[in-house]
Amino acid sequence: MAKVAFLGLGVMGSPMARHLAKKGHDVTVYNRTRAKADAWVQANGGVAASTPREAAAGQEIVFACVGNDDDLRSVVLGEDGAFAGMSKGAVFVDHTTASAEVARELSAAADAAGLHFIDAPVSGGQAGAENGALTVMCGGDATTYAKVEPAILSFAKASRLMGPSGSGQLTKMVNQIAIAGLVQGLAEAIHFGKRSGLDIEAVLDVISKGAAGSWQMENRGKTMNAGKFDFGFAVEWMRKDLGILLAEGRRSGAHLPVTALIDQFYSDVEAMGGSRWDTSSLIARLER
Template identity: 65%
Template structure:
């Protein structure tokens, strides 16, 4: 069993840390909002710390799942950041979806301290975190990944190293690019079925068995038809991720025309006060066009 710090107890991080505790690891948690850390310790075996440094001291692994580039920097760097308290040889695993630039920056900062840094963004949503069915895409040194793989496997259905530092984040970008197009296509199909007077559920029952089938179709069509968007990954976070994708595309000289268009469609959803709706809410802008 390992000594583990987990930084960030949102809808993803809290259940992930819970799986580690349930597996018998010695877990210390930190969250910027103290109440969430207290709630976690009431539900799971483990302790809470009042700073990332306090949580990371003496640990074998430090896992992070926070909001964005700035949040990740704040839990890693500075006097109260995790890096300041981590011993040489400790492995830092970042499950946040962030830019490749901040990943490279923090990999270098960790390397200076003889700390290993693995970028390991996740896919699978809140349900995947709760059921330990996440897909984890990793970048970093092979040795660090080999050490962390079994720990990550506590809450993952698949975990793979895709290459050196930053490869995990680049793979997560591919994931979000693919989802953006799929959800828009599904939204258009369901909205078209409604206008055509078809039974959307019956339509999906048929087309999901053919080439049009997808995870999004199977798992989201009913709530989309019912106009329920109170679960899953929020539009605000999706726009953050798509912004990372588009910035990387500019840097690499890649073309993402559909992704750029769907990003603007999500902006429309935000204008409809749907920033906290899940990503399948794209269908609403088709029902309520400008």
């Protein structure tokens, strides 16, 4: 078992850190709001730290799951950042969905400080975090990844090294492109079926057994049909991710016309008051 720190105790980070503690790892936590860290320790044991630097001191692995590139830099760099407290040879594992650019930047900063960095965004949403069933996509050095994979599997059902620094973030972008297109297609299919007078539950039951079947259909089809969007991955989070990947697409010369259009559809959902609705709420835009 390892001595670890976890920075960021939001809807994803809190259960991920809890799984580490349940597996027997010695966990120190940090959260921008100290009361949340204290509550986590009261429920799960371990220690709460006042700064990322304090949390990272003496740890073998420092995990983080925060909001965006700037949030990540704020807990990593500077006098009170994690890098300032980490011992030579320690590993920083970042589960934030962020840009490949910031992953490469922080990897270079880690190398200069005698540290190691793995970008490791996750898929599976809040339910996956709660159930310890996330999928983790990693970028970095193979030897370093091998050191941290057992700890990652405390809260993941699958983890894989995808290539050098930034590759985990790029793989997460591929994931989000695929999801966005699939959810829009499912929304239009259900909307069409309803307008055509079909029994949608029966339709979903039969087509899910064929080539149209997907995780989204199995897990969100019925709730989309019922207009229930009060769970899962929020629209505002998806828009953040789509903004990151569309910017990366412009840099790489990738053509993403459908993804850009769906980002605008999500903007429409936000205008309807749906920022915190589940991403399956694309159907609400069609039925307004």
